[in-house]
Structures are given as structure tokens and as C-alpha cells.
Amino acid sequence: xxxxxxxxxxxxxxxxxxxxxxxxxxxxxxxxxxxxxxxxxxxxxxxxxxxxxxxxxxxxxxxxxxxxxxxxxxxxxxxxxxxxxxxxxxxxxxxxxxxxxxxxxxxxxxxxxxxxxxxxxxxxxxxxxxxxxxxxxxxxxxxxxxxxxxxxxxxxxxxxxxxxxxxxxxxxxxxxxxxxxxxxxxxxxxxxxxxxxxxxxxxxxxxxxxxxxxxxxxxxxxxxxxxxxxxxxxxxxxxxxxxxxxxxxxxxxxxxxxxxxxxxxxxxxxxxxxxxxxxxxxxxxxxxxxxxxxxxxxxxxxxxxxxxxxxxxxxxxxxxxxxxxxxxxxxxxxxxxxxxxxxxxxxxxxxxxxxxxxxxxxxxxxxxxxxxxxxxxxxxxxxxxxxxxxxxxxxxxxxxxxxxxxxxxxxxxxxxxxxxxxxxxxxxxxxxxxxxxxxxxxxxxxxxxxxxxxxxxxxxxxxxxxxx
Amino acid sequence: xxxxxxxxxxxxxxxxxxxxxxxxxxxxxxxxxxxxxxxxxxxxxxxxxxxxxxxxxxxxxxxxxxxxxxxxxxxxxxxxxxxxxxxxxxxxxxxxxxxxxxxxxxxxxxxxxxxxxxxxxxxxxxxxxxxxxxxxxxxxxxxxxxxxxxxxxxxxxxxxxxxxxxxxxxxxxxxxxxxxxxxxxxxxxxxxxxxxxxxxxxxxxxxxxxxxxxxxxxxxxxxxxxxxxxxxxxxxxxxxxxxxxxxxxxxxxxxxxxxxxxxxxxxxxxxxxxxxxxxxxxxxxxxxxxxxxxxxxxxxxxxxxxxxxxxxxxxxxxxxxxxxxxxxxxxxxxxxxxxxxxxxxxxxxxxxxxxxxxxxxxxxxxxxxxxxxxxxxxxxxxxxxxxxxxxxxxxxxxxxxxxxxxxxxxxxxxxxxxxxxxxxxxxxxxxxxxxxxxxxxxxxxxxxxxxxxxxxxxxxxxxxxxxx
Numbered sequence: 001x002x003x004x005x006x007x008x009x010x011x012x013x014x015x016x017x018x019x020x021x022x023x024x025x026x027x028x029x030x031x032x033x034x035x036x037x038x039x040x041x042x043x044x045x046x047x048x049x050x051x052x053x054x055x056x057x058x059x060x061x062x063x064x065x066x067x068x069x070x071x072x073x074x075x076x077x078x079x080x081x082x083x084x085x086x087x088x089x090x091x092x093x094x095x096x097x098x099x100x101x102x103x104x105x106x107x108x109x110x111x112x113x114x115x116x117x118x119x120x121x122x123x124x125x126x127x128x129x130x131x132x133x134x135x136x137x138x139x140x141x142x143x144x145x146x147x148x149x150x151x152x153x154x155x156x157x158x159x160x161x162x163x164x165x166x167x168x169x170x171x172x173x174x175x176x177x178x179x180x181x182x183x184x185x186x187x188x189x190x191x192x193x194x195x196x197x198x199x200x201x202x203x204x205x206x207x208x209x210x211x212x213x214x215x216x217x218x219x220x221x222x223x224x225x226x227x228x229x230x231x232x233x234x235x236x237x238x239x240x241x242x243x244x245x246x247x248x249x250x251x252x253x254x255x256x257x258x259x260x261x262x263x264x265x266x267x268x269x270x271x272x273x274x275x276x277x278x279x280x281x282x283x284x285x286x287x288x289x290x291x292x293x294x295x296x297x298x299x300x301x302x303x304x305x306x307x308x309x310x311x312x313x314x315x316x317x318x319x320x321x322x323x324x325x326x327x328x329x330x331x332x333x334x335x336x337x338x339x340x341x342x343x344x345x346x347x348x349x350x351x352x353x354x355x356x357x358x359x360x361x362x363x364x365x366x367x368x369x370x371x372x373x374x375x376x377x378x379x380x381x382x383x384x385x386x387x388x389x390x391x392x393x394x395x396x397x398x399x400x401x402x403x404x405x406x407x408x409x410x411x412x413x414x415x416x417x418x419x420x421x422x423x424x425x426x427x428x429x430x431x432x433x434x435x436x437x438x439x440x441x442x443x444x445x446x447x448x449x450x451x452x453x454x455x456x457x458x459x460x461x462x463x464x465x466x467x468x
Numbered sequence: 469x470x471x472x473x474x475x476x477x478x479x480x481x482x483x484x485x486x487x488x489x490x491x492x493x494x495x496x497x498x499x500x501x502x503x504x505x506x507x508x509x510x511x512x513x514x515x516x517x518x519x520x521x522x523x524x525x526x527x528x529x530x531x532x533x534x535x536x537x538x539x540x541x542x543x544x545x546x547x548x549x550x551x552x553x554x555x556x557x558x559x560x561x562x563x564x565x566x567x568x569x570x571x572x573x574x575x576x577x578x579x580x581x582x583x584x585x586x587x588x589x590x591x592x593x594x595x596x597x598x599x600x601x602x603x604x605x606x607x608x609x610x611x612x613x614x615x616x617x618x619x620x621x622x623x624x625x626x627x628x629x630x631x632x633x634x635x636x637x638x639x640x641x642x643x644x645x646x647x648x649x650x651x652x653x654x655x656x657x658x659x660x661x662x663x664x665x666x667x668x669x670x671x672x673x674x675x676x677x678x679x680x681x682x683x684x685x686x687x688x689x690x691x692x693x694x695x696x697x698x699x700x701x702x703x704x705x706x707x708x709x710x711x712x713x714x715x716x717x718x719x720x721x722x723x724x725x726x727x728x729x730x731x732x733x734x735x736x737x738x739x740x741x742x743x744x745x746x747x748x749x750x751x752x753x754x755x756x757x758x759x760x761x762x763x764x765x766x767x768x769x770x771x772x773x774x775x776x777x778x779x780x781x782x783x784x785x786x787x788x789x790x791x792x793x794x795x796x797x798x799x800x801x802x803x804x805x806x807x808x809x810x811x812x813x814x815x816x817x818x819x820x821x822x823x824x825x826x827x828x829x830x831x832x833x834x835x836x837x838x839x840x841x842x843x844x845x846x847x848x849x850x851x852x853x854x855x856x857x858x859x860x861x862x863x864x865x866x867x868x869x870x871x872x873x874x875x876x877x878x879x880x881x882x883x884x885x886x887x888x889x890x891x892x893x894x895x896x897x898x899x900x901x902x903x904x905x906x907x908x909x910x911x912x913x914x915x916x917x918x919x920x921x922x923x924x925x926x927x928x929x930x931x932x933x934x935x936x
Contacts (some may be wrong), residue, residue, distance in 0.1 A: 075895040133641045159868075162482075200930040217734075219655070221702075224694050225693045225694040225695075225702065225703055226692050226693040226694055226703075226867070227693075234689075234693065234703075235693055235694075235702075236701065238707065238710055239706065239708070240707070240708035241709065241710055241713070242706055242733075242737035243707055243737075245709070245713050245733045245737065245738070246730040246731075246733045246734045247719070247730075248717075249717055249726055249730045250719050250726060250727070251715075251724045251730050252726040253727065258717055258718060258720040259718070259721065260716045260722045261717050265710075265713045265714045265717060266714045269711075269713065269714070270709035340795040365867035365868045366692040368867075374870070375867060375868060375869075375870045375871070376870075399694070399833035399834040399836075399843060400833045400843060400847075400868050401843075402842070402844075403843070
């Protein structure tokens with residue numbers, strides 16, 4: 001007798017109890033309404049090779065740290081222009097933490113004296129906002145970049161392509177979580193006056209004397225040291241400190257103040273998240289190598305602006321597929337609770353898009369103490385992400401999974417076929433402008449962005465085959 | 469029908485195949501000849517409480533870094549006296565790497581001009597050698613301490629007790645692996661002239677301005693960052709660098725040379741093993757808290773001198789139980805092979821004695837690339853060590869085992885009852901004096917030291933009970 005049963009496991013259990021052999025298959029129905037588009041893409045003659053090329057381009061890209069520059073210089077960002085995380089957004093639709101960060105940045109730039117005067121600037125168009133992702137940059141949380149902020153400059157040595165990210169401020173009351181109190185602005189001014197210039201000197205000295213810091217290589221090591229490079233960046237930060245400290249000290253001989261250098265060492269060493277702002281642009285640099293790969297269904301960006309969650313796909317150019325950003329499920333700081341949390345925000349999901357962050361939770365089990373969940377969940381998450389990705393990353397191995405590569409290259413068709421959504425670790429910003437961080441947790445994209453991207457891929461496929 | 473079967477699993481398999489329920493017990497016979505002594509200790513009225521007190525004393529002890537001093541000052545070590553790793557040893561019985569290290573140290577001290585002239589000093593008694601463990605110190609590999617060598621000084625804040633260890637030289641051709649070439653001695657002289665004094669300034673400044681570096685706390689963090697604190701000390705070294713770098717730089721304002729400070733940062737940052745020499749004395753400080761606990765069968769030291777492997781037990785005072793040191797099984801550097809390796813050497817097994825190192829391999833799976841074995845072996849080793857230990861360490865948790873504490877406090881009776889031997893990760897020194905490191909691997913103590921210690925414990929127990 002053979003029985004084929006679909007759905008819950010009860011019937012299987014009952015048959016097994018009667019000593020009939022049961023072969024269990026982890027099959028899930030595709031997302032509703034995607035069957036036709038999945039069939040179209042299954043028959044697309046470009047796709048297999050396009051996906052293989054796209055994911056290999058990501059794996060093959062390395063990132064080195066070549067400079068630290070003000071955004072005005074690095075990106076040509078003029079006075080009055082600001083960048084933000086996630087897909088395009090208007091002031092009117094912006095959430096509390098996004099508004100808070102823009103208000104603080106307007107004060108930092110000297111456009112207004114008081115944060116309360118900033119909204120009028122954005123409402124009138126006197127100040128403008130556009131995505132980091134449209135400017136070769138990424139930003140954590142609100143991701144606000146102002147012309148005076150210093151940025152890490154990462155380069156792909158093979159092509160000279162560059163990506164950028166601001167310097168990490170630390171945790172708690174910080175601009176990227178929407179806080180803009182005087183202490184937040186004072187820290188940002190110190191970062192502009194002291195931290196940026198001293199890092200620039202050290203980064204350039206290391207680059208010129210021994211070759212630039214190998215950010216991709218540090219990521220390889222971090223993943224063997226309990227970091228997943230999104231919400232844990234401890235080892236990465238310490239390795240950056242190790243790589244820059246001798247050059248920072250040597251700067252004293254060139255005229256830097258020893259007290260300032262000691263402050264910089266203390267600031268970086270005291271901020272376990274400092275390396276996040278190198279991990280993110282390294283991931284963007286790798287994923288951008290696959291942008292515009294015709295026929296590929298691989299995701300090249302996942303990003304949130306606090307209102308919308310958007311993805312971009314290799315085979316659909318720079319189009320965003322968006323849905324409402326979700327509130328993360330996790331652990332809260334102090335007395336904060338779920339009602340205090342803003343929906344998901346930040347470009348930091350670029351780490352998951354590249355195969356680390358939530359996708360590499362198995363290598364950072366201690367992170368469950370920060371974002372919630374259990375150690376078995378963390379191990380299961382990495383295994384589950386292999387179901388929706390194209391490859392195992394050959395540079396990024398998870399020792400406890402016998403050095404298996406991290407799941408890399410989210411495939412829109414696999415997400416639609418299995419209903420398994422990418423798992424993202426994230427910080428949670430307070431809903432109200434000015435609050436700062438309220439917690440950290442786990443979140444997924446709104447499911448509908450994947451069928452939307454799939455539909456567009458199928459439309460392009462049919463057009464290519466003359467069936468559109 | 470009920471069947472009780474002892475031995476290989478075949479009969480159990482056969483019965484199971486006939487649908488009879490089988491309950492498998494992982495029972496092993498005790499070590500031969502230990503039955504009577506095990507029975508004596510099982511009835512000892514002191515033992516349960518003594519063991520509980522002993523292991524709790526280990527867990528409760530914390531270590532902070534209070535100073536860096538030359539051995540002459542820290543230990544009162546006079547010219548012509550040298551310390552070495554492991555149980556007591558004479559020059560005549562010393563192995564190649566032990567002799568090589570002592571020869572190099574004699575040159576460093578200016579007792580002889582050429583290493584070849586050193587043996588006569590030790591043969592004649594003009595130079596003497598005694599164990600580190602008899603002098604509140606521990607040393608990795610040959611563990612040779614000379615009066616001019618600078619040492620970390622660790623203190624238990626609760627009691628003021630102190631332990632000491634030299635500064636780590638790095639890998640390859642280094643004194644502790646028995647090398648004594650001019651480059652080895654030049655490095656040691658730089659460590660004495662520059663590294664020691666600058667570290668002293670920084671350690672004292674940190675101690676006085678913000679409280680001493682919490683070595684036990686760094687160990688807690690390391691175990692969540694892929695280190696097991698014996699053969700992987702990467703994260704620990706980086707955290708030490710983080711904690712000392714600002715004070716090192718501030719030293720430039722007090723007159724240190726910025727170039728020297730940069731060299732120190734480069735030396736420490738370039739030596740992933742630097743923290744080992746803090747982990748070891750922290751473990752000794754903790755275990756020494758249990759020394760002399762009457763009635764306890766807990767091991768307080770495991771140490772090797774390259775010829776003998778010795779253990780000391782809480783309930784047997786300072787007596788050593790020794791057997792021949794084994795050759796490790798592992799991976800070799802370059803063209804070296806098993807014939808090039810010296811038997812096991814070094815006080816570093818103090819880490820396993822305290823519940824880390826080989827006992828914490830589950831938290832450092834990447835180490836199998838250095839010492840051999842597989843990731844499942846690493847996980848299984850930590851689980852197996854729980855069978856022979858008294859407690860789970862409440863400060864030292866293994867995230868991937870759901871934050872279970874590391875197996876701490878080796879119980880001589882459990883080792884004898886199960887035949888499970890402690891698992892040690894170790895470096896391998898070249899057999900021939902002057903060679904240096906040839907590999908790294910896994911090793912166990914010679915089994916006979918445990919029945920010998922057990923016999924002495926039983927003898928003392930019978931004497932206490934008036935049956936001796």
C-alpha cells in the first residue's frame with residue numbers, strides 16, 4: 001500500500017504507527033497567485049546561467065577600505081541634500097525616527113538652529129531627501145547622510161567601483177535611531193572634527209604603507225568569532241582597531257594630539273557596532289556587481305525606510321518592489337514595549353541580502369540574547385535560508401555547521417515557491433522622533449514584494465521570448 | 469522478557485530488531501585495579517562537601533591584571549635561578565625543547581655567551597631549575613622564566629593572592645618551543661627593553677584610572693567569540709589590545725616614544741596567542757583557591773615538562789602524580805611529521821583543568837583546522853568532559869550548547885570510574901633543541917596518574933577514618 005498525503009503530519013504519524021514506511025518531504029505550496037509566473041521563469045532560457053553569474057559576481061567581489069572622506073567630497077552631496085535608508089520616501093510619509101534623524105541632520109548642517117524648524121525645510125523642498133542606495137551608499141537605521149558627515153570609502157580592487165557608509169555613532173540616543181538631542185549633535189560634531197580626520201590619516205597610512213584593510217577578509221574572520229556582522233560586530237570592530245591603531249599612534253609623530261588618538265581608540269573600542277558601517281558597504285559593493293544581470297531572479301538589495309520595505313532584483317534594473325515595513329519581534333530595552341517600536345528601518349538588511357546577518361545566525365548563537373529566539377532557532381534559521389538562496393558563500397563559512405558556506409543570493413522564485421521569507425536581525429527605533437533605540441529583534445519582509453518582483457521578471461521574460 | 473547485556477552494542481541491536489524495547493546505558497568499566505579505592509572514596513564522609521567547596525572556590529575566583537614586572541621583582545627570582553613548566557625535572561631528564569629554552573635563557577641572562585656553554589651550568593648546579601607551579605607562576609610550552617623576563621601579575625581581588633606568567637613571544641621560532649637562535653634572543657631583549665616597560669605603564673594607568681583589566685570577564689567574552697583560550701586566543705588578544713591601547717597612547721604624553729607604542733600595538737595585534745599568557749595564570753589563580761581542600765578528589769593542576777605529565781589534586785596537598793608525557797595527535801607545520809614532535813610540554817593544560825581549552829572546544833569549532841579532528845568531535849569532546857567534571861562553570865557558557873557552562877573541576881574518581889581521560893589541545897615543540905614549533909594537536913594525560921592519585925586519596929581517607 002502507498003499513501004501520498006499533503007499537509008499536516010498527523011496522517012503520516014498514524015500510518016507510521018501502523019508500521020508503514022513514510023517518506024516525509026518538506027514541501028510547501030507556492031505563494032498564492034504565483035504559479036503562472038513561476039512556470040514562465042522555470043522555462044526561461046536565460047535564468048539558470050544568469051542566476052549563476054549573478055551570485056558568482058557577489059561571491060567574487062572583495063572590498064578594501066581605501067579612504068575616509070566627508071560626504072560632500074565622497075558623494076558630491078551639496079548643502080541642503082540629505083540621503084536616507086530604504087526605498088524612495090517623501091517627508092510626508094516619513095516615520096518618527098526618519099523625521100527625527102533628518103531634523104538633527106539639518107541642525108548639524110546649520111540649516112536651522114532648532115530641530116523643530118527643520119520640517120518646514122523638507123515640506124517646502126528647500127531641503128531634499130533621496131535614498132542612499134541611489135548614491136553608492138548604505139546607511140543603518142534612518143541612514144541619514146548629511147554633506148558634513150565623514151564616510152568610509154570602500155573599493156572593489158578589481159573594478160575600482162566604490163561604496164560608502166557613515167561612521168557608526170554607537171548605541172542608545174543616536175541620530176540613526178531618530179534621536180537629535182544636544183548630546184547626539186555634540187557627538188556628531190566630535191565625529192566630524194576629530195574622529196573622521198584621524199581615521200582618514202590612519203586609513204591612508206595603512207593603505208599606502210602596507211595595503212588597505214581587507215574588509216571582506218575581516219568578515220571571513222568575524223564569522224568564525226561569533227559575529228554575524230549585522231547585530232554582532234564585536235570581533236570585526238576589534239580587528240579594525242588592531243589594523244588601524246598603530247597608524248593612529250604613528251599620526252602623533254605627524255602632529256596629531258595623543259589625547260585625541262586615545263579618545264578615538266576609546267570610542268571605537270567602546271562601540272561593538274562600529275564595524276557594521278564597513279560590513280554594510282562591503283555587502284553593497286558585492287551585490288552591486290550583480291545589478292542589471294538580465295534574466296536573474298536574485299535579490300540585490302533589501303532596504304527599509306521605516307515606512308516601506310523594498311527589494312531590488314538583478315534582472316529588473318533599479319526598480320523597487322515595496323510593501324509596508326513590519327514591526328520586529330524581539331527584546332526591548334528598559335521599559336519599552338512593542339507599542340514603542342517603529343516599523344522596520346535601515347539599509348542594514350543588505351547584510352542578509354549578501355548572506356550574513358540573520359542568514360548567518362548559526363555562527364553567532366550568542367546573538368539570541370540580544371534579538372530573542374533560541375539557539376536551536378538560530379541554527380535552524382541558517383539552514384532554512386539555504387532553501388531560498390542560490391549558493392553557499394565560499395569566503396564565509398560557519399564552523400559549527402562543519403564550515404558550510406553562508407546561504408547567499410536570495411532567489412525570488414524560491415521564495416515564491418516555498419513561502420519561506422528572508423530572516424533579518426534588526427535594531428528597533430522608537431516610533432516617536434527623538435526617542436532613540438528601544439530594542440532589537442527579528443523581522444521578515446512583507447511577503448507581497450516577492451510575487452510583485454516575480455511578476456515583473458515573468459513579464460520581462462515573456463517580452464524577451466516574444467510572448468509579452 | 470528482559471535482557472541485560474554489557475559490552476558491545478550488537479546484542480542490543482539484535483534484540484531491538486526483534487521489536488523488544490532496549491534501554492541503552494553508556495556504562496564503562498572502571499580503570500583496572502581501582503575498584504577498592506573507588507569504594508573507599510564513595511564511602512568517605514568528607515568527599516561530597518569537599519568537592520563541592522573545591523569547585524565552587526574555582527568558579528568564584530576572579531582574576532584582574534594589576535601589574536607587569538620583571539620576574540626578579542615579581543617572584544624574587546635571583547640570577548642563576550630559572551623556572552620551567554610541569555612537575556619537577558632535572559637537567560639530565562630534560563627533553564630537547566626544555567634544554568633549548570634553558571640554554572637560550574642562560575644567554576639572555578648573560579650567564580654564558582654561547583648557548584652551547586649553558587648545559588655545563590645546569591649539570592654543575594651553577595644554574596638551577598624549578599617548577600613555575602612552585603612559584604605562583606605558569607608557563608606555556610617549556611615555560612622557562614628567567615629573572616629579567618617581564619611577567620603579567622594577576623590578582624584575586626577577594627584575597628590578594630597573585631599568579632604570574634611571562635609575556636607571549638608569538639609563534640614559530642620562539643624560546644618556549646625550544647628555539648634559541650639570535651632572532652629569538654633579539655625578540656626577547658626587545659620584549660624586556662620596550663614591551664614590558666610600556667605594558668607596565670599602560671596596565672598601571674588602566675588599573676589606577678578605571679580599575680584593572682578583568683581577565684575573567686574577558687575569558688567569558690572570548691568563549692562567545694570562538695576562542696577556547698588555549699590554542700585560540702584571538703578575541704581575547706584583541707580585547708586586551710582594546711583595553712590597553714588608549715593608555716599606551718596616553719603614555720606618549722608622559723614621554724614614551726610614539727614609534728615604540730606603535731611597535732607594541734603591532735606586536736600584540738600580530739600575535740593571536742598573546743592572551744594565552746593571561747588565560748593561564750587566571751586559571752591557576754582560580755584552581756589554587758581549591759588547593760589543600762581535605763577530602764576533595766578534584767584536580768587542581770595538570771602540567772607537563774616535556775618528559776613527565778603530572779597532576780596535583782585538591783585533597784593531596786602539593787604532591788605530584790606523574791607518568792610519561794605523550795606525543796600529541798594533530799596537524800604539522802610545513803614538512804614536519806610525528807617523528808619530529810617532542811612529548812607533551814607546558815603548564816598550559818591549566819586551562820583544561822579549569823574547564824576551558826580542550827574542555828570548551830564546542831565553543832571554538834574553527835580550532836579543528838589547527839589541532840585536527842572534526843567539528844562533531846569538538847562538540848562531543850565538551851559533552852564528554854561533563855562526564856568527568858564536578859560542575860558547569862557559571863561564568864563560562866558555550867552559546868551553541870544553549871549556554872551550558874563549561875565542564876569544570878576534573879574529578880579523579882569519575883576519571884577512574886569511566887576511563888574517560890581529560891582532553892587537552894596543545895602546541896607541539898620540535899624534539900630537537902633549537903627547532904621551535906612543529907605542529908598542534910590533541911593529547912591526553914597518561915592514564916596511570918589518575919589511579920595513582922586515587923590510591924593516595926583512598927589512603928588518606930582510610931587514615932582519617934582510622935582504618936589506614
